Amino acid sequence: MSPDVLYTIEVILNGLMAGVMYSLVALGFVLIFKASGIFNYAQGVMALFAAMTLVGIQNGQVPFSHLINAIFGTHIHHFGWQLPAIVAILLTVVVMIIFAILVERLVLKHLVNQEPIILFMATIGLAYFMEGFGDLMWGSEIKTLDVGLPQGASLALEEYTLKWAAEGSEYYGMYLDKLDMVAALVALALVITLSLFSQYTKTGRALRAVADDHQAALSVGISLRKIWVITWCIAGVVAMVAGVMWGSKSGVQFSLSLIALKALPVLILGGFTSIPGAIIGGLIIGVGEKLFEYSIGPLIGGATENWFAYVLALFFLVFRPQGLFGDKIIERV
Amino acid sequence: MFYRQAGDFKTTYRDDIQTFPLKQDRWGYYIVLAIAFLVVPFFINDYWTSAVMLPFLIYAIASLGLNILTGYCGQVSLGTGGFLAVGAYACYKIMTAFPDLNIFIVVLLSGVITAAVGMLFGIPSLRIKGFYLAVATLAAQFFLVWLFNKVPWFYNNSASGQISAPERSMFGFAVTGPNADAPVRYLFCLTFLVLLAWVARNLTRGRLGRSWMAIRDMDIAAEIIGVNPLKSKLSAFAVSSFFIGVAGALFFSVYLGAVEVGEAFGITQSFLVLFMIIIGGLGSIFGSFAGAAFLVLVPVLLKNIMVNWLGWPTDIAVHIEFMVVGGLIVLFLIAEPHGLAQLWRLAKDKFLLWPFPH
Numbered sequence: 001m002s003p004d005v006l007y008t009i010e011v012i013l014n015g016l017m018a019g020v021m022y023s024l025v026a027l028g029f030v031l032i033f034k035a036s037g038i039f040n041y042a043q044g045v046m047a048l049f050a051a052m053t054l055v056g057i058q059n060g061q062v063p064f065s066h067l068i069n070a071i072f073g074t075h076i077h078h079f080g081w082q083l084p085a086i087v088a089i090l091l092t093v094v095v096m097i098i099f100a101i102l103v104e105r106l107v108l109k110h111l112v113n114q115e116p117i118i119l120f121m122a123t124i125g126l127a128y129f130m131e132g133f134g135d136l137m138w139g140s141e142i143k144t145l146d147v148g149l150p151q152g153a154s155l156a157l158e159e160y161t162l163k164w165a166a167e168g169s170e171y172y173g174m175y176l177d178k179l180d181m182v183a184a185l186v187a188l189a190l191v192i193t194l195s196l197f198s199q200y201t202k203t204g205r206a207l208r209a210v211a212d213d214h215q216a217a218l219s220v221g222i223s224l225r226k227i228w229v230i231t232w233c234i235a236g237v238v239a240m241v242a243g244v245m246w247g248s249k250s251g252v253q254f255s256l257s258l259i260a261l262k263a264l265p266v267l268i269l270g271g272f273t274s275i276p277g278a279i280i281g282g283l284i285i286g287v288g289e290k291l292f293e294y295s296i297g298p299l300i301g302g303a304t305e306n307w308f309a310y311v312l313a314l315f316f317l318v319f320r321p322q323g324l325f326g327d328k329i330i331e332r333v
Numbered sequence: 334m335f336y337r338q339a340g341d342f343k344t345t346y347r348d349d350i351q352t353f354p355l356k357q358d359r360w361g362y363y364i365v366l367a368i369a370f371l372v373v374p375f376f377i378n379d380y381w382t383s384a385v386m387l388p389f390l391i392y393a394i395a396s397l398g399l400n401i402l403t404g405y406c407g408q409v410s411l412g413t414g415g416f417l418a419v420g421a422y423a424c425y426k427i428m429t430a431f432p433d434l435n436i437f438i439v440v441l442l443s444g445v446i447t448a449a450v451g452m453l454f455g456i457p458s459l460r461i462k463g464f465y466l467a468v469a470t471l472a473a474q475f476f477l478v479w480l481f482n483k484v485p486w487f488y489n490n491s492a493s494g495q496i497s498a499p500e501r502s503m504f505g506f507a508v509t510g511p512n513a514d515a516p517v518r519y520l521f522c523l524t525f526l527v528l529l530a531w532v533a534r535n536l537t538r539g540r541l542g543r544s545w546m547a548i549r550d551m552d553i554a555a556e557i558i559g560v561n562p563l564k565s566k567l568s569a570f571a572v573s574s575f576f577i578g579v580a581g582a583l584f585f586s587v588y589l590g591a592v593e594v595g596e597a598f599g600i601t602q603s604f605l606v607l608f609m610i611i612i613g614g615l616g617s618i619f620g621s622f623a624g625a626a627f628l629v630l631v632p633v634l635l636k637n638i639m640v641n642w643l644g645w646p647t648d649i650a651v652h653i654e655f656m657v658v659g660g661l662i663v664l665f666l667i668a669e670p671h672g673l674a675q676l677w678r679l680a681k682d683k684f685l686l687w688p689f690p691h
Contacts, residue, residue, distance in 0.1 A: 039464050066649055070643075070644075070649055110667040111667060116463065122663050122666045124607075125663040126659065128604075131655050131659070132651075132652040132654065132657075132659060133652075140648060258600075264468045264471060306479050307479050310472035311472050313469070317469055318457055
């Protein structure tokens with residue numbers, strides 16, 4: 001094979017991997033949207049917050065240490081312990097569950113029956129609040145997250161693919177990040193677990209019932225508020241997984257919360273109510289933007305990844321407003 | 334006691350439909366205008382101008398614009414930052430291409446150019462609405478910022494990629510550039526705000542505004558009773574973008590003087606203006622003013638309390654500011670979804686009956 005073809009394959013593979021990462025965030029959106037009709041803008045900040053909490057707990061940081069130091073003039077920063085990754089992850093899950101309960105108690109309960117757009121704006125407010133809260137709690141500097149996931153390029157693949165190129169051509173093998181491959185596996189495991197959970201457990205069936213019809217679910221005795229707490233818990237855990245993956249890849253920092261914006265076009269392509277749609281939408285966006293950047297990007301100045309996804313979504317919307325797998329939008333007067 | 338409709342007789346239809354039907358309101362409005370134009374310019378200094386007055390005036394224009402689109406026509410837009418950038422860059426290009434053109438006209442022309450761009454990005458609104466439209470406007474935000482960053486023509490090939498406003502004057506006073514005095518800059522922006530608020534108020538209660546509100550309340554029903562959705566949606570986008578473009582031009586030329594597009598017109602600006610109209614009140618002219626004032630003043634106040642008074646580091650102050658703004662948004666949506674404007678309305682209703690409410 002000629003190197004050009006191989007490069008293209010490499011770009012597509014890398015795009016698929018990036019797409020998986022987008023899907024991880026989009027998954028959290030879909031879960032909450034299906035169960036409560038809320039478009040949760042705070043999903044990205046939840047991922048950031050979870051990753052920060054994980055790093056903080058793992059390194060034994062004192063929460064709110066900056067604020068305490070500023071008020072009392074002390075100099076505390078660390079408890080002085082280092083927890084194993086698995087303990088830190090479990091504790092983070094607990095924090096995310098507490099967060100879910102608080103959101104339901106303090107915000108959602110009071111906003112029942114409001115218009116979707118009001119709920120959307122409320123989650124934007126929530127996102128701002130959490131951004132400030134997370135920074136105040138753990139400090140705003142860039143942190144490295146290390147839970148023992150493999151890093152760097154996969155050398156085995158590089159050597160293996162080296163032989164594919166035609167004799168004598170300049171080709172150094174394919175570059176694929178090991179972390180991306182792990183992320184793909186984790187996303188796959190997550191989707192399988194989620195679909196098994198929603199198909200075969202009692203709670204899962206209740207979740208699907210609520211997603212189908214709120215009132216019918218209420219009338220057969222399903223507690224909406226309990227279901228909402230459970231959905232937000234699951235979304236919190238999904239956010240943590242996304243936060244761990246993105247955090248290990250590019251460090252835990254503010255820009256992590258912006259991946260929520262990247263998940264929006266993914267949702268538009270896939271449809272807001274479809275879990276497979278979120279995955280496939282993510283893959284299309286990932287591959288699309290990498291290919292566009294590789295083929296057309298150099299001609300028009302590069303950095304097209306900033307907007308390609310949105311413009312693709314825009315064109316897509318004009319022709320198919322409900323997304324690839326979304327429910328058909330029916331309007332009545 | 335003194336705030337009553339009683340005794341204020343309306344003898345013509347004109348009197349009956351005026352903006353401030355109460356005599357006291359009318360006088361209050363004239364007094365506020367007089368203070369803003371005749372008293373404030375003599376007392377403001379540089380700090381007050383650049384920290385409070387100019388941001389307030391300019392964000393009020395932008396909020397008016399977004400309120401027309403989101404509050405009156407019901408089309409949620411997250412592209413405000415991008416349209417502000419269009420206004421700023423249009424202003425810069427016109428200023429440098431036609432040095433002799435009056436700055437007032439330059440700002441208006443930037444608004445017209447932004448209106449055209451806004452209509453272009455408003456076309457998808459004919460097919461989609463709600464969140465979907467919000468995401469579509471994100472495309473405008475990111476694409477426009479990228480465009481102004483990557484195409485050197487827009488910033489006249491300057492090495493830093495920044496644009497900076499050359500000096501332009503009106504009636505012999507410098508309005509833009511480093512030599513502009515605080516009162517002149519203030520008055521220039523104030524004039525635009527008053528003019529545009531007047532336009533917005535009269536547009537929204539006329540035929541066009543009613544068609545926007547019909548589309549907002551239920552677009553299919555509006556179409557059935559004969560409102561043309563193409564015309565009303567696109568006109569809302571055009572008028573809204575015109576306002577935002579003027580705000581962007583003033584933001585760049587009068588307020589900041591030099592901007593870098595990614596920094597000054599990022600997605601945070603879009604959210605900020607959206608927050609202003611939520612807190613102020615969707616679908617209300619007064620709300621746009623109240624929201625802009627509130628969100629300009631709160632950070633200044635918080636910063637003064639925490640940094641200057643308590644002596645905390647700036648980064649903590651910024652984090653707490655985020656928490657306060659976010660918390661306020663949620664609080665307002667729960668307690669008073671119609672914003673400060675509704676609180677004002679309720680207070681006035683109470684006051685009309687005071688001190689004998691029964």
